[in-house]
Amino acid sequence: MLSKVCKAKNFLFLGVxxxxxYMFLEPQKALLASRQGLLLWFQTLLPTLLPFMxxxxxxxxxxVAEKLLAPxxxxxxxxLCLSPAGTYGFLLGLLCGYPMGAKLTADLYIKxxxxxxxxxxxxxxSNNPSPVFLSAYVLLQCLRMPQYTIASFAILYAxxxxxxxxxxxxxxxNSQPQSxxxxxxxxxxxxxxxxxxxxxxxxxxxxxxxxxxxGFIILFSVLSSALEGFLFSVAGNAAPCLLGILEISTxxxxxxxxxxxxxxxxxxxxxxxxxxxxxxxxQTNTVIGQARLPLRPYLEGKLLSGALTVAxxxxxxxxxxxx
Numbered sequence: 001m002l003s004k005v006c007k008a009k010n011f012l013f014l015g016v017x018x019x020x021x022y023m024f025l026e027p028q029k030a031l032l033a034s035r036q037g038l039l040l041w042f043q044t045l046l047p048t049l050l051p052f053m054x055x056x057x058x059x060x061x062x063x064v065a066e067k068l069l070a071p072x073x074x075x076x077x078x079x080l081c082l083s084p085a086g087t088y089g090f091l092l093g094l095l096c097g098y099p100m101g102a103k104l105t106a107d108l109y110i111k112x113x114x115x116x117x118x119x120x121x122x123x124x125x126s127n128n129p130s131p132v133f134l135s136a137y138v139l140l141q142c143l144r145m146p147q148y149t150i151a152s153f154a155i156l157y158a159x160x161x162x163x164x165x166x167x168x169x170x171x172x173x174n175s176q177p178q179s180x181x182x183x184x185x186x187x188x189x190x191x192x193x194x195x196x197x198x199x200x201x202x203x204x205x206x207x208x209x210x211x212x213x214x215g216f217i218i219l220f221s222v223l224s225s226a227l228e229g230f231l232f233s234v235a236g237n238a239a240p241c242l243l244g245i246l247e248i249s250t251x252x253x254x255x256x257x258x259x260x261x262x263x264x265x266x267x268x269x270x271x272x273x274x275x276x277x278x279x280x281x282x283q284t285n286t287v288i289g290q291a292r293l294p295l296r297p298y299l300e301g302k303l304l305s306g307a308l309t310v311a312x313x314x315x316x317x318x319x320x321x322x323x
Contacts (some may be wrong), residue, residue, distance in 0.1 A: 025095040028082055029225050041214040041247055048132070050210050052096045053103070057202035059088070060107050078249060081121070081168055085113035090126045098132025099283040102298065106291035116242035121171035124301030125164035127284060129156070129273050137249070138273050142256040143265060151316055155273055163249075163301050168296030171297065181192055213283050220247040220279035228254075244272035247279045263317050271297045275306035 023030040027304075032277075059065050065088035067078070076087040089108050093101025105126055109119040134156065140146045224247045231239040240258050244251020255269050281302075285295050 009027040009195050012323060019223060019226060023066075023222070024067075026226075032113070033221045033225035034218055036250075037218035039154060040221070041217045043215060045217070049096055049100060049213075050206055052092065052100065053206035053209060054202050056092060056100075056104060057107070057205055059200065060104075060113065061198055061202070063113070065317060066113070080164070083114060083118060086118050086122055087116070087141070089122055089301060092127055093126045095130065097128065097133050098280045099127055099213070099287050099313060101126035101128060102284040103225050106288045109291045109293065117171045119291070120297045121164075123288070123297040124167040124171070125160050125305065127276070127280075127298060128160055129276070134273060138252060138269055142252045142289055143262075143269055144256075145262070145266065148266070152270065155270060155312045155316055156309055159274060159305050159312050162308050163305040164302060167297070185196065212286055216279055216283050216286070217247075219252060220282070223247070224250040239266060241272070244268070245277050247274065248272055248275075248277040248321040251277065267310055267313045274309035275302055303315065 016089050066084045069084035069087050073084045076082050080087065080090065080285070082248065085108050089101065089104035093104055102123060105114075105122040108114045109198070114122070122223060131153065134152060135146070135149045139149055139152060225244055227246065228239070228243060228250075231242050235242055236257070237260075240251060240254040242251075243254050251272055252269055255265055255272070258265065260268075281295075281299070284298055288295070288298075
């Protein structure tokens with residue numbers, strides 16, 4: 001085990017040195033990539049996710065989600081095998097996009113709103129691209145195919161739901177509604193702070209998280225720029241796919257610029273969007289780290305969901321005879 005850790009550190013050290021050398025040799029390209037990552041964070045992530053993060057922290061602390069979704073609890077328990085609190089994490093994660101689903105899952109678990117099996121079950125399917133990212137960035141800006149917006153929503157979220165069914169027996173069947181938890185555990189929950197203190201905690205927690213995400217986006221943008229030329233020289237036509245696996249926004253732009261058939265661009269873009277890439281993986285690992293939740297359920301869920309998305313996209317192409 002110790003040897004594996006040493007090897008990982010050595011690999012990380014070599015990667016950092018190589019990236020520093022690239023930044024010294026190609027300062028203009030590195031600066032441009034860094035600016036693009038910063039703009040993506042500032043113009044998209046910050047205004048989109050920060051308000052939801054602040055409000056979600058307040059909702060979780062005040063135990064509002066359970067009250068709002070309690071009337072629909074039996075439906076979501078049967079359809080998704082989730083408690084009302086877990087349903088809130090899933091729905092808001094679906095609306096806000098990466099990595100909000102994983103962040104809410106970790107927060108709900110830390111606050112004992114959901115059990116550990118339910119948290120691991122949520123990680124397999126709650127961390128998804130937002131509808132705005134899929135419609136505005138992927139289909140409109142990159143692919144120029146806004147006419148397939150509704151079908152793409154159906155493909156992506158049907159694949160996500162199908163993936164959840166595959167993990168339901170492993171995780172969700174062992175979970176229980178939080179209302180059934182022993183009373184002794186509820187007494188351990190500390191009393192709520194004052195309204196002002198609670199708002200301050202929620203804001204600072206949200207800013208800490210969003211700042212970390214910005215760091216990952218900038219770092220992976222520079223890394224993508226450093227590897228782009230090498231990947232095209234070594235991997236050829238497979239380079240856009242590899243760039244998408246590394247960082248989703250850069251990869252999708254590269255796929256859109258490739259001289260491929262529209263059908264191939266659509267299928268690959270849908271698969272990469274569902275998969276999320278290594279940058280989203282690093283962000284997810286960060287937001288669930290405080291809760292000490294394993295990363296394996298997320299990895300398994302994303303791999304299965306990405307494969308199903310590709311399969312459903314190919315089926316959709318065959319149906320409409322995509323050209």
